Structure formats: C-alpha cells, structure tokens
Amino acid sequence: MNAVVVAVLVMLVLSLCRINVVFALIISSVVGGLIGGLELVETVKVFSDGLGGGAPIALNYAMLGAFAVAISRSGLTDVAAAAIIRKVHSKHQQSTTLWVKAILLVAILAAAISSQNLIPVHIAFIPILIPALLGAINKLELDRRLIACVLTFGLTATYMLLPVGFGHVFLNELLLKNLTANNLAITAGEIPFVMAIPVGGMFLGLLFAIFVSYSKPRTYKQPQDINESVGTTSFNLKYIITSLLAIVGALVIQLYTNSIIIGSTVGLIIFAFGGVFKPSQSHDIFTAGVQMMGTIGFIMISAAGFAEVMKATGAIDTLVNSVSTGIGQNQLIAALAMLTTGLLITMGIGSSFSTIPIIASIYVPLCMSFGFSPLATAALVGTAAALGDAGSPASDSTLGPTSGLNVDGQHDHIWDSVVPTFIHYNIPLIIFGTIAALIL
Numbered sequence: 274m275n276a277v278v279v280a281v282l283v284m285l286v287l288s289l290c291r292i293n294v295v296f297a298l299i300i301s302s303v304v305g306g307l308i309g310g311l312e313l314v315e316t317v318k319v320f321s322d323g324l325g326g327g328a329p330i331a332l333n334y335a336m337l338g339a340f341a342v343a344i345s346r347s348g349l350t351d352v353a354a355a356a357i358i359r360k361v362h363s364k365h366q367q368s369t370t371l372w373v374k375a376i377l378l379v380a381i382l383a384a385a386i387s388s389q390n391l392i393p394v395h396i397a398f399i400p401i402l403i404p405a406l407l408g409a410i411n412k413l414e415l416d417r418r419l420i421a422c423v424l425t426f427g428l429t430a431t432y433m434l435l436p437v438g439f440g441h442v443f444l445n446e447l448l449l450k451n452l453t454a455n456n457l458a459i460t461a462g463e464i465p466f467v468m469a470i471p472v473g474g475m476f477l478g479l480l481f482a483i484f485v486s487y488s489k490p491r492t493y494k495q496p497q498d499i500n501e502s503v504g505t506t507s508f509n510l511k512y513i514i515t516s517l518l519a520i521v522g523a524l525v526i527q528l529y530t531n532s533i534i535i536g537s538t539v540g541l542i543i544f545a546f547g548g549v550f551k552p553s554q555s556h557d558i559f560t561a562g563v564q565m566m567g568t569i570g571f572i573m574i575s576a577a578g579f580a581e582v583m584k585a586t587g588a589i590d591t592l593v594n595s596v597s598t599g600i601g602q603n604q605l606i607a608a609l610a611m612l613t614t615g616l617l618i619t620m621g622i623g624s625s626f627s628t629i630p631i632i633a634s635i636y637v638p639l640c641m642s643f644g645f646s647p648l649a650t651a652a653l654v655g656t657a658a659a660l661g662d663a664g665s666p667a668s669d670s671t672l673g674p675t676s677g678l679n680v681d682g683q684h685d686h687i688w689d690s691v692v693p694t695f696i697h698y699n700i701p702l703i704i705f706g707t708i709a710a711l712i713l
Contacts, residue, residue: 275588275591275592275595276305276306276308276309276310276583276586276588277305277583277586277588277592277617277618278592278617279304279305279308280301280302280304280305280308280579280582280583281301281617283297283300283301283304283305284297284298284300284301284579284666284667285666287300287301288666288687288691289687289688294572294575294666294667294672294686295571295572295575297666298572298575298576298578298579298667299320299575299578301579302316302320302578302579302582303316303317303320305579305582305583305586305588306319306320306582306585306586308586308588309582309583309585309586309587309588310586311582311585311586315585316582319578319581319582319585320578320579320581320582321578322578322581323577323578323579323580323581323582324574324575324577324578325577331571331574332534333395333533333534335559335562335563336533336534336537336538336562337394337395337396337397337533337537337562338397338561338562338563339537339541339558339559339561339562339563340394340397340519340523340537340540340541340562341394341397341398341400341401341562342401342558342561342562343516343519343540343541343544343549343550343558344394344398344401344516344519344520345401346512346544346549346550346558347509347512347513347515347516347519347544347549348509348512348513348516370413373413374413374415377406377409377410377413377415378415378419378420378423378483381402381403381406381420381423381424381427382423382424382426382427383427384398384402384427385423385424385426385427385428385431386427386431388427388428389427389428389431389432389435389437389438389439389440390431390435390437390438390439390440390524391438391524392520392524395428395439395533395669395673396428396669396670396672396673396674396676397562399424399673399674399676399677400676400677400680401677402677403420403424403674403677403678403680404677404680407678407680407681410493411493411494414490414491414492414493415490415491416487416489416490416491417491417493417678417683417684417689418482418486418487418689418690418693419482419483419486419487420674420678421671421674421675421678421684421689421690421693421694422478422479422482422483422487422693422694422697422698423479423482423483424673424674424677425663425670425671425674425690425694425698426475426476426478426479426663426698428669428670428673429475429659429662429663429670429698430472430475430476432444433468433471433472433475433655433659434465434468434469434472435465436461436464436465438524438527438528441528442626443626443629444461444464444465444468444655445461445464447626447629448464448629448633448651448654448655448658449461449464451629451633451634451654452633452637452650452651452654454633454634455633455634455637455638456637457637457641457647457650457651458647459647459648459650459651463648463651464651464655466648467648467651467652467655467709467713468651468652468655468656470652470705470706470708470709470712470713471652471655471656471659471701471702471705471706471709473705474701474702474704474705474706474708475663475698475701475702475705477701478697478698478700478701479697481697482693482697486693486696486697487693493681493683494681494683511547511548512547512548512549514547515543515544515546515547515548515549516544516547516549518543518547519540519541519543519544519547519549520540522539522540522543523536523537523539523540523543524536526539526540541555541558572667572672575667576667579667583618590635592614592617592618604643604644604645604710604711605707605711607643607645608645608653608706608707608710608711609703609707611636611639611640611653611657612653612656612657612660612702612703612706612707613703614657615628615632615636615656615657615658615660615661616657616660616661616699616703617661618632618657618661619657619658619659619660619661619662619665626658628657628658628661629654629655629658632654632657632658633654636650636653636654636657637650637654640653640654645710646713648713649709649710649711649713650710652706652709652710652713653706653709653710656702656703656705656706656709657706659702660699660702660703660706661699663694663695663698663699663702664691664692664694664695664696664698664699665691666686666687666691670694671686671690671691671694672686672690674690675689675690678690
C-alpha cells in the first residue's frame with residue numbers, strides 16, 4: 274500500500290478509462306496523499322503549492338507554441354508537407370509507395386530529433402507539422418500508432434544520448450551534476466557512452482514497431498477539407514529565409530542563456546522584423562501558441578502538484594528502501610528492482626527531467642552498496658529517470674504526438690499513444706538498462 278504505487282496505479286486506471294489526465298492527476302494526488310498519511314486539507318495545500326513548480330514549464334510551452342505558430346505562418350512547414358504530399362499523389366506503384374512511406378517516416382523522425390537541439394521547439398512543432406501531413410498519412414494508410422512511436426523515439430532518445438540542447442540539460446545539467454553531487458566519479462564524456470546501451474534498446478523497439486507491430490495498413494476517414502490546399506500553396510521566399518534566421522537566432526540565444534523563453538522571444542522578434550507578422554499581431558501569435566500548447570501546460574502543472582504530494586508523503590524513499598531491503602546482494606535483481614521503481618516514479622511525475630533530482634540522491638549510495646561501478650550507476654540512474662517518460666499519460670513525449678495526430682478525432686491519447694510507446698520503449702529500456710548495469 275505504498276502511496277506512490279497506489280497513486281500511480283489510480284492515475285493509470287483512470288487514464289485507461291479515458292478520464293481526462295488532469296482530473297486523473299488530481300484524484301490520484303488526493304488518494305496518494307491520504308494513503309501516505311497526509312490529511313485532506315494538507316494534501317490539497319501541498320498539491321496547490323506544488324503547482325507553482327510547473328509554471329515555468331507551462332510558460333516555456335506557451336513561448337514554444339508561439340514560436341511554432343510563427344514558423345507556420347512563414348510557410349516553412351508547408352514547404353516540407355507540400356513536397357511529401359505531391360510525391361504521394363503522383364506515385365501509385367507499390368515499390369514507390371514503400372519509398373514514400375520510408376521518406377515520410379525518416380522526415381518525421383528527423384523533425385523530432387531536430388526539435389531537441391537544431392530547432393529547439395521541443396514538441397511545439399508537432400501540432401504544426403503533423404496535421405499538414407495527415408492527408409498523406411491517411412492516403413498511405415500508415416498506422417498513426419507507428420507515427421506516435423516514431424515521434425516519441427525522436428523526442429526521448431535524442432535527449433538521452435546527445436548532449437546538445439535539451440540533451441545538454443538532461444545529461445549534463447541534471448544527470449551529471451546530481452551524480453557528482455552524490456560523490457560519484459564520472460565525467461561528462463562518459464555519460465553519452467553509458468546511455469547509448471539503453472537507447473539502443475529503444476531503437477530496437479522502434480524497429481519492431483515499424484516492421485512488426487504496425488506494419489499493416491490502417492484505414493482512417495479522410496475529411497474532405499484536410500490538406501486539400503497544401504501542395505498548391507505559394508511560398509514567400511523572404512518569409513522562408515526569415516524563418517531560417519529566426520530558428521538559428523533562437524538556437525544560439527537559447528544555448529547562450531540556457532533559456533527557452535529568451536531564445537523563443539528573440540526568434541519571435543526576428544520574425545516580426547522579417548515581416549512574417551506585424552508587432553501589433555504579437556498578441557494573436559501568443560494566444561494561438563497558448564491555445565496550441567495550453568492543455569499540455571496544464572497537465573505539466575498538475576504533474577508538478579502530484580510530484581510535490583508524493584515527496585511530502587515520504588513514500589518515494591520508503592518505496593526505494595523497501596525494495597532495496599528485499600533483494601539481497603543480487604545485482605541482476607537489484608538493477609531490475611531499481612528500474613521498475615524508477616518507472617513507477619517517472620510515470621506518476623511525467624517528466625524524466627524532474628525525476629533525476631528525486632532518485633539520484635537515493636540510487637547512487639544504493640548502487641554503491643550493491644557494488645555497481647560508476648558507469649553502471651550512471652546507467653541505472655539515467656535509465657530509471659527516462660523510464661516512463663515514453664508511456665506516461667502525463668508526459669510531453671506522449672502528449673505531443675497526440676496533439677498532432679488527433680486533430681480530426683481519430684487518435685486516442687491513451688490507447689494510440691501511451692500504450693504503444695510504453696510497450697515498445699519502456700520494456701526495452703528495462704532490459705537494456707539492466708544489461709548496461711551488469712556489463713559496465
């Protein structure tokens with residue numbers, strides 16, 4: 274009856290029953306708080322106090338949404354979408370169709386990878402680019418669950434492996450600093466090497482999704498008005514150039530200031546000076562960005578409140594300690610137990626970035642007591658933190674794909690995004706995270 278376990282299970286059951294994720298988080302927070310020994314009033318207060326921790330994340334998403342809206346107005350995303358759609362409409366041979374499918378999947382994967390570093394808009398590109406491609410996806414009869422898996426892989430595996438952009442934050446600012454703060458001897462150059470093994474497991478999961486799970490055609494209703502104008506749209510070269518300059522400017526400023534908000538603001542200023550939108554229209558741009566990313570922002574805020582309640586109950590420490598006392602000195606069982614525990618924690622909090630500070634202080638001394646090497650310890654902490662990010666109802670890595678794939682109401686968040694990504698990524702992460710812990 275550990276509060277974390279019960280709260281996460283309640284949240285998952287409610288989500289699987291198609292209850293709104295925000296409602297599921299609120300209800301599971303109250304249940305977890307009461308089971309953890311908090312009074313109802315105290316639980317509500319802790320939850321409310323914790324909401325403030327999600328405010329910066331929500332503002333980040335709002336600014337990213339505004340930046341993505343400006344990119345959309347420049348016509349840059351339509352250029353890519355139009356090229357793909359023209360290819361789909363002009364070719365009908367089976368061999369050519371396979372190539373078009375491959376090109377489309379590679380393009381979507383490249384966009385997801387680039388969103389973490391080269392074009393640092395995170396998930397904000399999805400509700401801009403993916404709806405423009407739904408007509409092509411429908412015509413090719415691609416399973417949208419496969420598209421969700423491709424997007425989630427690009428969003429998650431990238432920050433776990435590449436120390437640039439969001440990966441710099443995860444690998445260096447969070448994972449490395451929290452490991453060294455707990456007296457673990459490891460360097461920045463060793464972290465990507467360590468994480469390459471669990472990411473390799475995710476890549477195998479992606480291949481399984483492509484060639485086995487979702488390889489069969491799936492038919493969707495094709496609305497008459499979807500993407501009919503894309504492909505015949507005229508593009509303004511000046512706007513395209515401005516868009517590229519804004520992306521570069523936003524990336525440089527974000528890396529220099531380590532602030533998504535400042536980087537996005539600079540990008541929007543470049544868009545305004547380039548004539549993509551007038552300064553007087555900045556209110557409309559920001560409002561559209563909030564509308565696009567608002568739901569995700571509220572879920573992240575609610576997840577911050579949930580995390581605060583779980584920490585206040587002390588149930589996370591209790592869960593880890595109870596697991597560690599019942600596994601003896603068997604490293605295999607210890608690794609599996611720690612990764613499974615990390616899965617429960619991250620699925621509840623919904624963010625691997627927020628999970629690292631919580632578990633690093635507990636896992637590092639625990640790993641040392643089991644005789645794990647510094648590299649193995651880093652693999653366990655990093656993998657345990659990332660577990661659940663792909664596959665959590667409250668994770669932006671699943672919410673983002675849903676925001677683009679469900680614009681016509683034919684893609685369910687839980688059954689078409691969360692469940693597929695959980696199966697294809699969390700299971701390989703546990704297996705390959707354990708392998709990394711045993712061989713490093």
